[in-house]
Amino acid sequence: MNKKEILKWLKPTSILIAFAMVFTGCADLEEDPTIDYSLAPGTYSQIAELELGVTGIYGRLRNASQWSTFFVHGWAGDDITTHKVSNKADFREFDQRQVSATNGRIANNWRDIYAMVRAANAVLEGIEGVQFTDADKQDRLIGEIYFLRGAMFFHLTRMHGRIPLPLTSVPDFEIGLATQEEVYQQIESDLLQAEILLPEIYPGVLDGAPRPNSGSARAFLARLYLDWAGFPAKDNSKYALAASSAKQVIDNAATHGFGLVEDLEDLWLLNNRFNDESIWTIAYNADNNLFNRKYGKLGNPSDLGGWQETFAEIRFFEDFPEGPRKEATYRTEHDWENFTDQQTPVFKKIAGPAGDIPLTDFNTDRNDFIMRYAEVLLIYAEASGRSGNVTPAAWEALNKIRRRAEGLPFNTPNPSVDVTSGDIAELAFTERKWEFAGEWLRWNDLVRMERVQDALSNRNPQSSFNSQGQLLPVQNAILGSLGTDNYFAPVPANEVLLNPNLGN
Structure with missing residues (x-):
């Protein structure tokens, strides 16, 4: 740009x-x-x-x-x-x-x-x-x-x-x-x-709503209502509002310029930092001294010349389902189990795909996608389930994300990954866990559903060993209370x- x-x-x-x-x-x-x-x-x-x-x-x-x-x-x-x-x-x-x-x-x-x-x-x-x-x-x-x-x-x-x-x-x-x-x-x-x-779409701006439109506001309302329904307010009536708000955004997605990108990994490429999946984007431009300083070097360990700030939890990485979405989330080509400084996986979402952000580059052009259209789809699925009004459209919203996670065309039904029965709210909640890993959103989900104790008391690695055959430890053990x-x-x-x- x-x-x-x-x-x-x-x-x-x-x-x-x-x-x-x-x-x-x-x-x-x-x-x-x-x-x-x-x-x-x-x-x-x-x-x-x-x-x-x-x-x-x-x-x-x-x-x-x-x-x-x-x-x-x-x-x-x-x-x-x-x-x-x-x-x-x-x-x-x-x-x-x-x-x-x-x-x-x-x-x-x-x-x-x-x-x-x-x-x-x-x-x-x-x-x-x-x-x-x-x-x-x-x-x-x-x-x-x-x-x-x-x-x-x-x-x-x-x-x-x-x-x-x-x-x-x-x-x-x-x-x-x-x-x-x-x-x-x-x-x-x-x-x-x-x-x-x-307006329905802000005039004269690039993709991804770097200036919000009315759909951006409605999408944020859907997110707000989902939080409002959970801890600490616990107003269950807001689940219906979350579902209806998300559905309104979905029904008018084309009008607002929203949609899913075909390949999840494309989201993290510098040349795709303006894309229609972002509901609201905070934009940067290093050439004009408007740079982003939380990607690139901060996501790499000292072994790679990084500043070792933002890493992935080992147990979460171990539990993450194998497939294209995991490959789009982590730099799986690294021998991270044998890093000399700290043995933790590297987020591709933070460090960038291979060769995209130079290891020497601290000031980057990476934009922040404060909310993605994928979240709107999953809010609709989860809130529909928690409000007791599950529709075929809610299942389809969930299945779009599941298909893309497997590297399949998200608009084409596929019985190998589609689900049409079960607890859609919990299925969508779990889907959020994997879809938004490393995007600073998981904590909010654990809080609203009061699941901090369950999640953070179960962080010990189970299958990650170094070259000496030693099981790797959790790096930062919990010291404080996991209570509400x-x-x-x-x-x-x-x-x-x-x-x-x-x-x-």
């Missing part, structure tokens, strides 16, 4: 930085007396100002998400592990279920996300009561603001559970934690508003120090 192409989805970096400095102010909840946080209603006088406001938030998002830190809670799943020593202590805390309030990664995420939320609130205040001539453009830009705010609240609640919900640009220094129900309701409200205002009281990370200690109400 050249500079001209990147302008299709994002303004130049200098503009983003300028906006970020003007509208986000200090990055956490501590007041900076030198900054005027207020933005009077009707401040914007031209639509270009509104557009700068939106792209400024994307700049903030890209700066935060380029690091593995943004997905730090993903290390808690049974699919991902990190280095057993080295400087990965913050990741190990999640890996070993012993997350402290002083964990630097959660502090960074909290700061970055609330900077984006404050910026979103400032833009909404600045556009209040203003109507520009280009109403369609104005609507989609405002729709993006609601989508981004809802997505950030959603991302943070998956990490912390109860969170504060600031809805103005002026900090409330006594704000407390909202209830889980209130958090979900606010995310729902933002996404519903985004769906109304966003330890599912969510604490509020960062520095935030509680500034506002004790956040410690409640």
